[in-house]
Amino acid sequence: MTNSKYWEDLILWYLRVSLLLLLLLLIGVLLVIFKNALAAFSVKDLYLLETKSGKKFLGEIWLNSRVAEDNLRLRVGNRDIYGKEFIVVKKDEIESIRVDKDAVLVERVKWGVFIGYLKELIIGNRRVDPEISIVEKTIKKVEKLREKEHELSRNIARLSNELRVVQEKSSPSPYVLEELKKRIETLFKELDNVRAEISQYKLVASTVEGDISTLDMGNVVRVVASGKISYFKKSKIYLSRIWDFLSEYPAESNTAGGIMPAIFGTAVLVFVMTIMVLPFGVIAAVYMHEYAQEGWLINLVRVAVSNLAAVPSIVFGMFGLGFFIYRIGGTIDSVFFPYKLPHPTFGTGGLLWASATLAILTLPVVIVATEEGLASVPRVVREGALALGATKWEVIKGVVLPGAIPGILTGAILAISRAAGEVAPLMLVGVVKMAPELPISGEFPFIHLNRKFMHLGFHIYDLAFQSPNVESVEPLIFATSAVLLVIVLLSNAVTISLRNYLRKRYTHGL
Amino acid sequence: MLSRRREDKVFSVLIKSGGIATIFVILSIFFFLFWEVLPIFVPARIETLKITTVKQTLKGEVFLLDEYMNYLISVGNDGFKIVNAREGDVVSTEIINDLHAFYLDPLTYVLFLVRDDATVDIFDILWVEKFTKFGKRFVEPSIDKVTSFKLPSKVDLIRGVKLPEDEGYLFIGSSKETLYFVNLETEEDFLTEEITYSPRLSSFKVEHNVVDVAISRDGKFICVISGFYLSCFERENLLSEKLLSYTLSSRAVAFDFLVGDRALVLLEDGKPPVVWITAKIGSEVRFVNAKNFSRGCKEYINLSVSPINRTFLAQCGNGTFYAYYSTNERLLLESPAPVLSSPIFITPRGDHLFWVTKDEIYTVRFVNDYPEISLKSLFGKVWYEGMDSPSYVWQSTGGTDSFEPKLSLIPLLMGTLKGVVYSLIFAVPISVLSALLVSQFMNSKQINLIKPAVEFMASIPTVILGFLAALWLAPLIERNLFSFLVIFVLLPFYILVFYFVFTVLPSDSKWKTIGLAAVFIYSLGPLFHMTKRLEYLWFEGGFVEWLSENGVYYDQRNALIVGLAVGFTIVPIIFSIAEDAFSNVPKSILVGAMALGASRIQAVFKVVLPAALPGVFAGIILGFGRAVGETMIVLMATGNTPILDFSPFTGFRTISANIAVELPEAPLGSSLYRVLFLSALLLMVIALVFNGVANYIRMRLHRKLKF
Incomplete structure (x- = not known):
């Protein structure tokens, strides 16, 4: 008897370990993503490393899964000088390694970071000692100038556009033309002035080898002297780096900068999809539950709809490409935009078709959830309303639909959380690595449904597999993954809690 | 009153039409794929005969028609002529005596x-x-x-x-x-x-x-x-x-090379055409007779090879002509020719055929859009030009126009199967055992903690898992392959050790379990270092190198990695279905068994497990269906090479990844486009069948357990 007790306990142990492994997997994945994502923005110490052969390296320590245990990976920056951002040193070749308090890291718009020592700050003809506070003030000043520069170039682009429109008219008024040209000219002059002013500011720095390098302040985003600043300052830089990442456009062919358009594209995509899927899903469910004759046909439809959820998402993508883009879009083009052919307007991937594809993908979810909601409205209530003389539509409008709203909401949120993480179908229907314009703008008609768009999920895929420089992009991928994960997990958490809340309300209410 | 009734009617019509339209659109996805695939089953045919009367007698023997069929070039023993093929006027004549x-x-x-x-x-x-x-x-x-x-x-x-x-x-x-x-x-x-x-x-x-x-x-x-x-x-x-x-064996009428210059066709009277292709035999190139055709003429008149693909045509003396496709040995068309005993010719785009008599040009449209697709080329072994034996190959596009498309779906199907099998190997034990533990040995408080966690797991976007697998896990495992394998094998025994520690230790609080779990996790580190030392001793530090020296090829992105990542996505599915099945077994059965003297474990394994087994099976099938359609992970974490083997250390290409890779490049309506839709249809049918079977099993189980 005792013998078998041993065995039984042992079996239980194996069960426990398997659950432990399952939870470890989940926690492990989350840990890896969030740890790496957060580490991507942290202010790291700069190390000065000397090898036995006398080589000197200055940089941050960045380890990843590709670096073997007996190696050390340093981010030495200075891509414009060294050609690559990271170097790997064997640990047993290291002579000495220590934190270098004097070294600074300069974040730049182009060429990634510069790591070295500050020598001088040049303002016009003056040469100033590069104290951090002065440098930072200068950066702020230059930043304002650069904003001005951006605004000027935006205005020039807008006016040139206007000019083109006026010129294309059959009889352009010479007065307007002259006026516009004059304004553009003055703006150009102003722009030249601002640019000249920006180019006055320069930062002279040296690399660890002592090579002097002059950095244009217009190219400098931030100077971080990690050895000399307080923890408070460090966390401030940390937060502002995260903010920049979330709010800025990608730079240097997606290998730097932020992911704002991707977040924006994902949000607009999911929003448009929700607007599409909700009315149709609800109408279909109301039809199936309230109007259709019960029988084998409607049961077959029900089975077919619920089985659609098992169809691989890439198949929906093919449907989107073959049906929406080639058939419907192609027809729209040949009927309404024949003058633009062979350049397609709607006959190519875009926001509209991507949203429609995702809407079809999530429609079964919404239909099933709404039907459940409709079924939860008790017969008594309907019959009571009918007995009071209400028509069928009035019963549905006044009694059934309000009662089914929780179900509809659940369906909507389920649809959103499924759509936000879906990438495979989007690859076929209009997601791009770099969209020149956001799908929403101040220009008429404000929402541009035919524009291509960026997407967080595709951004991850693109960074990981199409990027020329995976090494330096890797932290960005982790950060993007974390953002996507947060969005998906949040909407999922909302679903779960909403479901629990509604369950409670139902059981209490009735 | 009237307006209320009218409103009711209006909305009734609106909802009915809207509902039916919506349902129609989403169900049309089933038919759309069929619709896109259908054209490949339409056999080649000829359409609409056009006859142009030429205003002079043509003494030519060989003819050429331009791609728009405006001009006919006729060459004969008296020189050459250019004829307007629409009007019949002779444009220019060059007589050579x-x-x-x-x-x-x-x-x-x-x-x-x-x-x-x-x-x-x-x-x-x-x-x-x-x-x-x-x-x-x-x-x-x-x-x-x-x-x-x-x-x-x-x-x-x-x-x-x-x-x-x-x-x-x-x-x-x-x-x-x-x-x-x-x-x-x-x-x-x-x-x-x-x-x-x-x-x-x-x-x-x-x-x-x-x-x-x-x-x-x-x-x-x-x-x-x-x-x-x-x-x-x-x-x-x-x-x-x-x-x-x-x-x-008899009179040779014509022979010529096909497009691509690696296949030679010979027409001999009384035999089907003979095709030789170049093949690598050892290190040398030879022509081999690798193709068999089913029909031929008693007496051939001529051979005409298509300028755009491996189609060739043979005209017979009795007035029939045949169209063949070399790669898949297909007889595309057998049809009577409009004229007896005139040779057959094909236009530069390969879309029209024509015959020329003394004073007339007969032109027909030759509809032959998908000659390279047949059951044999999709699912059978084909000996392609330049290869050393018949094989299953997927290689849809090549560098040149004369490339021979290789459209075997077998490597893709096998790749899909390989990915699914490796992910199931990983996912099934862990999820079923966990489900058993959660449903039978845990209280509702613990369950309420674990179930949302597993649901969380299901909602992690696969593109993130794909990226992690490819850029984080794959290099990690490549460097530590030996340690991973050893720990994987040793783990069950290692757990045994902990079990003995557990039974030997006194006390019975839950802290003992938690503490041991912590020790267990922490001890994995030293264990790992031990295996590293072993690897260093036995394989001089390179297990992967040792493997490749011994003929086992190792890709960094391989089936093992994909198995782990895809397994991760199907663990929640199998877990929740299995958990559902376990907890649906009525408590009365369990309690009854225990009342008869069975221990808890005995009751669970001898009574609950068998009763719920169909449900577990349904969960595995659902997981299978899900893994079949997984795209992003396999796209990112395999090399996407369509090779045919089952080694855990090599990559593969699945149907879904293949679609994601190739569909954006496939021209609308091309053979590749249709084959991709056919593969998507296969994918959908597989997923639907598995889903249907799983649902059916669950339904039956539900009924059975309800009593």
Whole structure:
């Protein structure tokens, strides 16, 4: 008897370990993503490393899964000088390694970071000692100038556009033309002035080898002297780096900068999809539950709809490409935009078709959830309303639909959380690595449904597999993954809690 | 009252029509795939005959029609003519009185004429691009003399080709047992940029009378029929090293190379066509007879090869003609020809066929959009040109126009299966065992903690898992493969050790479990280092290198990695279905078994597990269905090489990843586009069947357990 007790306990142990492994997997994945994502923005110490052969390296320590245990990976920056951002040193070749308090890291718009020592700050003809506070003030000043520069170039682009429109008219008024040209000219002059002013500011720095390098302040985003600043300052830089990442456009062919358009594209995509899927899903469910004759046909439809959820998402993508883009879009083009052919307007991937594809993908979810909601409205209530003389539509409008709203909401949120993480179908229907314009703008008609768009999920895929420089992009991928994960997990958490809340309300209410 | 009723009616109509329309649209996805695949099952056919009466008698024997079918070039013993093929007017005539022999190459558009004084003239037929008033493109032929040279003696039979990239021309002429081979290389004058051709002549003696000669259009191979013997040579080793020797059994009517220059077709009376393709036998190139065709003529008139793909046509003396496709040995079409005993020709785009009699041109549309797709080429072994044996290959596009598409779905299906199997191996034990634990041995508080966590797991976007697998996990495992394998094997025993510690330790609080779990996790580190040392000792630090030295190929992104990542996505599915099945087994059965003296474990394993087994099975099937359709992970974490093996250390390509890779590049309506839709249809059918089976099992189980 005792013998078998041993065995039984042992079996239980194996069960426990398997659950432990399952939870470890989940926690492990989350840990890896969030740890790496957060580490991507942290202010790291700069190390000065000397090898036995006398080589000197200055940089941050960045380890990843590709670096073997007996190696050390340093981010030495200075891509414009060294050609690559990271170097790997064997640990047993290291002579000495220590934190270098004097070294600074300069974040730049182009060429990634510069790591070295500050020598001088040049303002016009003056040469100033590069104290951090002065440098930072200068950066702020230059930043304002650069904003001005951006605004000027935006205005020039807008006016040139206007000019083109006026010129294309059959009889352009010479007065307007002259006026516009004059304004553009003055703006150009102003722009030249601002640019000249920006180019006055320069930062002279040296690399660890002592090579002097002059950095244009217009190219400098931030100077971080990690050895000399307080923890408070460090966390401030940390937060502002995260903010920049979330709010800025990608730079240097997606290998730097932020992911704002991707977040924006994902949000607009999911929003448009929700607007599409909700009315149709609800109408279909109301039809199936309230109007259709019960029988084998409607049961077959029900089975077919619920089985659609098992169809691989890439198949929906093919449907989107073959049906929406080639058939419907192609027809729209040949009927309404024949003058633009062979350049397609709607006959190519875009926001509209991507949203429609995702809407079809999530429609079964919404239909099933709404039907459940409709079924939860008790017969008594309907019959009571009918007995009071209400028509069928009035019963549905006044009694059934309000009662089914929780179900509809659940369906909507389920649809959103499924759509936000879906990438495979989007690859076929209009997601791009770099969209020149956001799908929403101040220009008429404000929402541009035919524009291509960026997407967080595709951004991850693109960074990981199409990027020329995976090494330096890797932290960005982790950060993007974390953002996507947060969005998906949040909407999922909302679903779960909403479901629990509604369950409670139902059981209490009735 | 009226308006209320009207409102009711209006909304009733609106909802009915809207609902039906919505349902129709989403269900149309099932039919849309069929619709897109359907055209490949339509056999090749010919349509609408057009007859143009030519206003002069044509004495030509060989004809060429431009791609818009505006102009016919007719070459005969009296010279050549250009005829307006729409109106029937003769546009230009070039009468040559001393013409002895001629050859028009239908694929490289070059014309060779031999005069009575053994002079050979070479003409290029150029299609000059022009546009109509309305911007429509058309071409006008122009026949330009390139060069001419003199042979030592008159020849009766001539053949020649224009080499690609303006490298010059090859010419072969023969009379009886003499064979002249002339290579005209292009020479460009540096100063004047004037192009000249210098003929280099070599002559050979052959044992028997030369009957026919074929030159591959890249100038690499030359085949000769002399007497009853067919032999092929490389151009450099003409008549010395045979790549093919074959004895004819009856009259050889025609033979020619197909597009791509790696397949040779021979028409012999009374036999189906014979096709040889180049193959690598050992390190040498040989022509092998790898194709079998089902039908043929008693008496052939001519052979016409398509300029765009491996289609070729044979005209029979009895007035039928056949269209074949070389790659998949398909008989595309058998049809009566509009005219008896006239040779068949094909237009440059391969979409029209024509026959020319003395005064009429018969043109038919030849609908042959998907010749390369057949059951054999999709699912069977095919011996492709240049390979050493028949094989299953997926390679849809190549660098050149004459590339032979290889559209076998077998590597993709097997790749899909491989990915699914490895992910199930990983996911099934862990999820089923966990489900058993959660449903049978945990209280509701613990369950409420674990179930949302597993649901969380299901919602992690697969693109993130794919990226992690490819860029984080794959290098990690490559460096520590040995440790991972050892720990994987050792783990069950290692747990055993902990179990004994657990039973030996006194106390019985939950802290003991938690503490041991912590020790367990922490001890994995030292264990890992131990295995690293072992690897260093046994394999000199490189297990992966050792593997590849011993013939086991290791890809960084392989089935193991994909198994882990895809397994991660299907663990929640199997877990929740299995958990559902376990907890649906009525408590009364469990309690009853325990009341009869069974221990908890006995009751769970002997009563609950068997009762819920169909549900567990359904969960596994659902997981299978989900893994089949997984795209992003396999796209990112495998090398996407469509190879056929089951090694855990190599990559593969699945149907879904293949679609994601190739569909954006596939032109609308092309063969590749249709095959991709066919593969998507397969994918959908697999997923639906598995889903249906799983749901059916669950439904039955539900009914059974309800009593």
